[in-house]
Amino acid sequence: MNARLILLALVVVVTGCASQVPIARNFPISSQKKVRSAHHWDVLADDITGQTLATMKKVPELDGKPLFISTSEEGSTFGFALRNFLITRMVNRGMPVSGLYRQDVPVNSNFYAPVDT
Numbered sequence: 001m002n003a004r005l006i007l008l009a010l011v012v013v014v015t016g017c018a019s020q021v022p023i024a025r026n027f028p029i030s031s032q033k034k035v036r037s038a039h040h041w042d043v044l045a046d047d048i049t050g051q052t053l054a055t056m057k058k059v060p061e062l063d064g065k066p067l068f069i070s071t072s073e074e075g076s077t078f079g080f081a082l083r084n085f086l087i088t089r090m091v092n093r094g095m096p097v098s099g100l101y102r103q104d105v106p107v108n109s110n111f112y113a114p115v116d117t
Contacts, residue, residue, distance in 0.1 A: 045085030066098035
């Protein structure tokens with residue numbers, strides 16, 4: 001009986017160890033002397049902007065409408081930096097960005113929401 005339990009436990013341990021763990025991948029290396037993470041925030045903002053633009057083009061009611069980029073609720077350094085990077089990336093891609101929030105437009109996230117003009 002004990003031999004069967006030991007064998008069963010051994011089989012469980014061996015099969016549990018046999019599955020592969022996902023390998024983490026880093027962002028491409030960039031040369032920046034002091035604040036390396038700022039480049040990563042910019043890469044993140046560019047990705048968010050691309051996904052937002054693609055989504056807005058799929059929804060006719062949102063296509064071409066200005067976006068309001070709000071500050072994060074916690075007021076973190078990351079939220080502040082991401083907001084600035086998002087505004088910059090969206091303006092660079094020709095997306096209209098508004099400085100005013102309108103109450104009749106639902107907020108999609110802590111960082112941005114479409115705004116009627």
